[in-house]
Amino acid sequence: MTTPPDVVRSAYAQLVVTDLDRASWFWVDMLGFHTQYEDKSLLCLRGTDELTHHSLVLRKGETAALDHISYRVRTPEDVDRAERYFTALGLPVRRVPKGSGTPGVGDAVRVIDPLGFPVEFFHDIERAERLIQRYDLRRGAEIARLDHFNICTPDIPAAYDHYKALGFGCSETIEGDEHELYAAWMYRKQTVHDVAFTAGAGPQLHHVGVATHESHQVLRTADLFGSLGQEHHIERGPGRHGVSNAFYLYLRDPDGHRVEIYTSDYYTGDPDHETYRWNVHDDRRRDFWGNAVIESWYKEASPVLDLDGRPRPVTGPVLDESAVQVGADGLGIVDPGRQDG
Numbered sequence: 001m002t003t004p005p006d007v008v009r010s011a012y013a014q015l016v017v018t019d020l021d022r023a024s025w026f027w028v029d030m031l032g033f034h035t036q037y038e039d040k041s042l043l044c045l046r047g048t049d050e051l052t053h054h055s056l057v058l059r060k061g062e063t064a065a066l067d068h069i070s071y072r073v074r075t076p077e078d079v080d081r082a083e084r085y086f087t088a089l090g091l092p093v094r095r096v097p098k099g100s101g102t103p104g105v106g107d108a109v110r111v112i113d114p115l116g117f118p119v120e121f122f123h124d125i126e127r128a129e130r131l132i133q134r135y136d137l138r139r140g141a142e143i144a145r146l147d148h149f150n151i152c153t154p155d156i157p158a159a160y161d162h163y164k165a166l167g168f169g170c171s172e173t174i175e176g177d178e179h180e181l182y183a184a185w186m187y188r189k190q191t192v193h194d195v196a197f198t199a200g201a202g203p204q205l206h207h208v209g210v211a212t213h214e215s216h217q218v219l220r221t222a223d224l225f226g227s228l229g230q231e232h233h234i235e236r237g238p239g240r241h242g243v244s245n246a247f248y249l250y251l252r253d254p255d256g257h258r259v260e261i262y263t264s265d266y267y268t269g270d271p272d273h274e275t276y277r278w279n280v281h282d283d284r285r286r287d288f289w290g291n292a293v294i295e296s297w298y299k300e301a302s303p304v305l306d307l308d309g310r311p312r313p314v315t316g317p318v319l320d321e322s323a324v325q326v327g328a329d330g331l332g333i334v335d336p337g338r339q340d341g
Ligand SMILES: O=S(=O)(O)c1ccc(O)c(O)c1
Pocket: 148, 150, 196, 209, 241, 242, 243, 244, 246, 260, 262, 285, 286, 287
């Protein structure tokens, strides 16, 4: 069995957008990402706290899709480990030498993982100017950093097994009465997640989670979109999650890519950190105040590309949480006696 790469954290998402100017309005003007690199077909963006070249790349293309998600690994040798690990699994693997891939990124490897997702592993990336205390440059939502990827996949247990084998911890789950796994949140950095799985047709990108420091920035984001008559970009929230305890707002960008503005989750770094398990019948799991989860949040997501830039086929869900008759979010019946968690 080959040794898996030592993943440090979720590092960046590369999205295909159909109109780079409209995307720039959304991600730079409204969310406050800083532009580290741009040309006529590409934008490399980062949050205020981020010290490396980018955490989000927008590439102009015909069809909105996820080009790839990317994890930073601890050493250059871990890029070689990633290549050997996924090759040994018999999966598509492609070396991306420095200068031939995403600007700012050094030697990398891209794979199609066992869940069908295009994933890049890299170590070297260009450093960027420290903007942490450049309050004069903060705009809109004042995004601080990338926090996580959420991916749609029909087989949640398979997703859990794959990321467990990569050394990810599991902070929280949503489980059925027989402990069938509906969703899981998994981490390498010491917060609630770098990646989470939503049961559904996949492989699809459910959302990119980006962090602000304060909940007032989440609220201000909703106010900004409302003020400009752009409230149709707001999909879900503001609210308080049950899972993660984070304060959140979900938006859809001009191409329909979903982004979560997310703040105030918690530390998971101790070696004996225990998984917190929610029951799918607990109405507080997705919104701690029991607010409804809009159907589009369960059903809509972004397609993903293969290593040659072609859309990948999707397969339907094994479990469908939105079909489970549970609670006040329009998906079932509240049982006042239940205090699951
Ligand atoms: O809606 S959930 O409480 O399950 C949730 C928790 C954390 C997240 O990042 C998320 O997208 C969704």
